[in-house]
Amino acid sequence: MVHALETVHRLLVPGGLLVDIHPSTTPATVEVVEGGAARAVGVIREPDGGVEYRLADEALAGLIRRGRFGVERHDIFQFARYADTLEELLENLSDTWQDAFIDAAATARVREALAAGASAVSVREVVRIARLVRLSPPSPAAPAP
Amino acid sequence: MPVRMDPEERETAALAAMAPDLADRRVLEVGCGDGRLTWRYAARAGRVLAIDPDRDWIALAREDLPPALAGRVELRATGVEELDARDASFDAAIMSWSL
Numbered sequence: 013m014v015h016a017l018e019t020v021h022r023l024l025v026p027g028g029l030l031v032d033i034h035p036s037t038t039p040a041t042v043e044v045v046e047g048g049a050a051r052a053v054g055v056i057r058e059p060d061g062g063v064e065y066r067l068a069d070e071a072l073a074g075l076i077r078r079g080r081f082g083v084e085r086h087d088i089f090q091f092a093r094y095a096d097t098l099e100e101l102l103e104n105l106s107d108t109w110q111d112a113f114i115d116a117a118a119t120a121r122v123r124e125a126l127a128a129g130a131s132a133v134s135v136r137e138v139v140r141i142a143r144l145v146r147l148s149p150p151s152p153a154a155p156a157p
Numbered sequence: 158m159p160v161r162m163d164p165e166e167r168e169t170a171a172l173a174a175m176a177p178d179l180a181d182r183r184v185l186e187v188g189c190g191d192g193r194l195t196w197r198y199a200a201r202a203g204r205v206l207a208i209d210p211d212r213d214w215i216a217l218a219r220e221d222l223p224p225a226l227a228g229r230v231e232l233r234a235t236g237v238e239e240l241d242a243r244d245a246s247f248d249a250a251i252m253s254w255s256l
Contacts, residue, residue, distance in 0.1 A: 013256050019237050020250045029249040031176050034256045068256035089171040094161045104160040143175040
C-alpha cells in the first residue's frame with residue numbers, strides 16, 4: 013500500500029490531486045428490501061476482520077505524516093449493491109469481494125424474507141473518500157551568506 | 158437481473174464533490190476493475206488512464222467501454238508500481254478501492 017502511494021506521488025505533478033476511496037472498518041450490513049424499505053438482517057464477515065482497511069488508513073496517514081500528501085477534504089458515503097436473489101448476490105461477492113461471506117444465521121434470514129416477498133437483498137458498505145493534494149519536499153535551505 | 162452496484166450513485170456524487178475539477182486533467186485511475194466507476198466520471202475528465210492488475214477485469218472493461226469514451230479512456234492491465242509512465246505525468250489520481 014505504501015509503495016503504491018509512493019508511486020502515485022511520483023506520477024503526480026506537484027500540487028496534483030489524489031482521491032482515495034476505500035471501505036471503512038465498519039462492517040457492511042446485509043439487508044432485505046421489503047415494501048421499499050431496507051431491513052438489516054446481518055453483517056458481512058471477513059476472515060481477517062477487515063484488517064486491510066485499517067492498514068489502508070495507516071498507509072495513508074503515514075504518507076501524510078511524512079509530508080507527501082495533505083488532506084483537503086474527507087467524507088464518508090454508503091455504497092449499496094442489490095440483487096434479486098441470494099445466489100446472485102453471493103456470485104457477485106465471489107467475483108468482487110472474495111474473502112467476504114454471510115454467516116448461516118443471516119443467510120437463513122435472507123432466504124426467509126425473500127420467500128415472504130422481499131423484493132431484493134442488498135449489502136451496504138460505509139466507504140471513506142478523501143481529497144488529498146501532492147506536496148513537494150521542502151526546498152533545501154539556502155546557504156547562509 | 159444482474160446485481161445493481163450503487164444504483165443511487167452515491168459513490169458518483171461523492172467523487173464529484175471531492176473532484177469537481179477534472180476537466181482537461183490527465184487522470185490516472187488505480188484499480189478500475191470492470192470500469193464501473195470510470196464510466197461515471199470520465200466524460201468530465203480530460204484523458205483517463207484506467208489500470209488494474211487483473212487482466213480479466215480489464216478485458217471486461219474493454220468490452221463495456223462506452224463508445225463516447227473511447228477516445229478519452231485508455232485501459233491497461235498493470236499494477237501501479239509496474240506502470241510504465243513518466244514522473245509527474247498525471248494531474249490527478251483516483252485510488253479506486255485499491256488501497
